[in-house]
Amino acid sequence: MLENVVEFFKNLPEKVCVQCGDKIEEQSECYSNTCDKCNSL
Numbered sequence: 582m583l584e585n586v587v588e589f590f591k592n593l594p595e596k597v598c599v600q601c602g603d604k605i606e607e608q609s610e611c612y613s614n615t616c617d618k619c620n621s622l
């Protein structure tokens with residue numbers, strides 16, 4: 582059961598900004614779909 586969860590997260594695609602398509606760095610406040618650059622606009 583636990584292994585399935587690990588596999589699930591390993592297979593997740595990299596999170597990218599919906600605005601510019603840049604990869605979003607892992608952050609504690611990672612609730613948005615845009616990068617810092619687009620967030621500040």
Ligand SMILES: [Zn+2]
Pocket residue numbers: 598599600601602603615616617618619620
């Ligand atoms: Zn962006």
